[in-house]
Amino acid sequence: MHELPVEVIVNGRTHRHVVEPRLTLADYLREKCGLTGTHLGCEHGACGACTVLLDGQAVRACLLFAVQVDGQEVTTVEGIAGEDGELSPVQSALRECHGLQCGFCTPGFVTSITALLRDNPQPTDEEIREGLSGNFCRCTGYQGIINAVLRAAQTTTR
Template identity: 75%
Template sequence: MPDVDIQVRVNGTLRRDTVPPRLTLADYLRERCQLTGTHLGCEHGVCGACTVLLDGQAVRACLVFAVQADGAQVTTIEGIASPDGELSPVQAAFRDHHGLQCGFCTPGFVISVTAFLRDHPDPTDEQIREGLSGNLCRCTGYQGILKAVRAAADGTSAMEETG
């Protein structure tokens, strides 16, 4: 199969590339765009480590071909913070509530939670657990992650809770 021309806006920057039809979006982002925050874990769509926003929807980048992103907007973990480097509310909550340990799964969680909270701004604890069900962590035991999501939803930080 011949290579395909694509045009994708990645973290606000328009990119034009020619890619093999079977190149995954995850590999495109990591290899062509040098955005290595999109992690590859299972490469079967199970672990959630490669989650990115594709036109605002959380998707597993290992299950999407780069050609399927033609004409789309992609946001990776590198595009979540503000341009001046200030952490997003979700990133700050993960930091403040120890929602990470080794950090491998963290980018996928942050992206998933960002999309989840946009769609569910006042979630119940059950909705949070369901919303996180597509992301796996082997280190934290999830309690810090759950606290981080609750804090991001509530607009609180560790400083406000202890102050």
């Protein structure tokens, strides 16, 4: 199989590689860009662990090929925090509200919540549950995550 060139802006930095057409975006980010915050869970788009922002929209990186995002901008969990390493309001709220335990699902939740609050700065409990319905967590029971979204919404709208 022949390889194809791709150029993707990841967390504000341009990455150029030659890749096999079947390489997923998740594997591209992890293997070619060295960004291991994007986790692979089900590899079927159901668990949300691999969620990244593609041109600002939350997408499942396991369902896209790297060649499909040529010329686009990707934000991973590593790009959500401030450049000085300061946690984003979403990350801080997840920590404060005990919205994470083992951490495996956390990167997908951080990117999904970031997109949710950008599109809906004051979501209701029901809107939060709907907005995060594609992200699975096996540890927390979700209430801490929902509380974190509410806290982050309060923090970002002050």
